[in-house]
Amino acid sequence: QVQLQESGPGLVKPSGTLSLTCGVSGGSISTSNWWSWVRQTPGKGLEWIGEIIHSGTINNNPAFKSRVTTSIDKSKNQFSLKLTSVTAADTAVYYCARARSGSYQFEYWGQGILVTVSS
Amino acid sequence: DIQMTQSPSSLSASVGDRVTITCQASQDIVTYLNWYQQKPGKAPNLLIYDTSNLEKGVPSRFSGGGSGTDFSLTISSLQPEDVATYYCQQYDNLPLTFGGGTRVELK
Secondary structure, eight states, X not given: OOEEEEESOSEEOTTSOEEEEEEEESSOSSSSOOEEEEEEETTTEEEEEEEEOTTOOEEEOGGGXXXXXXXXXXXXXXEEEEEOSOOXXXXXXXXXXXXXXXSOOEEEEOOXXXXXXXX | OOOEEEXXXXXXXXXXXXXXXXXXXXXXXXXXXXXXXXXXXXXXXXXXXXXXXXXXXXXXXXEEEEETTEEEEEESSOOGGGOEEEEEEEOSSSSOEEOOOEEEEEO
């Protein structure tokens, strides 16, 4: 059974960088699955941030412009998210998720991590 | 971006009631639509994929339908464990987008 676990600081200062890691267990990250970040806010609901696959190919949501960097570390079986120039609007629960191979059905999710942007 | 509009935003129904949630896409998404169930404090859980296919382990009282721009999720006989928020998600085009959610409560 594949399991995902987000980790990172729960508090980030405005204008700072949000950095999260998603550890994958129970399966390899080097598969044909895409690995995504999704966030949830009371105001905007569920919002897809972007995805990465083991080759390093990335697709990002243009809504985040150039603020998002996603990377993958196959040796540690994990992938990461960096979101720069954060504001209070970036306060959210951040989830990592795995899409089913060949599709965009999120079959596995992490438990989520609340990140608050505040000074 | 494709906008996904769910209705109602919340509903209250009795155990055994038939419940229907609708999801409308801002453009034709064929049948590239998934439904998720989310309980408080938990991550969303895949319920239905490709509009009408039940995920493994999902009770048969759940069903999905539609095509093009109009879709629906139906619970044929509401059970207490179905209290949750339900979200649709399109994957016809990137960026992937979700509906605003429908909160289902017991009357």
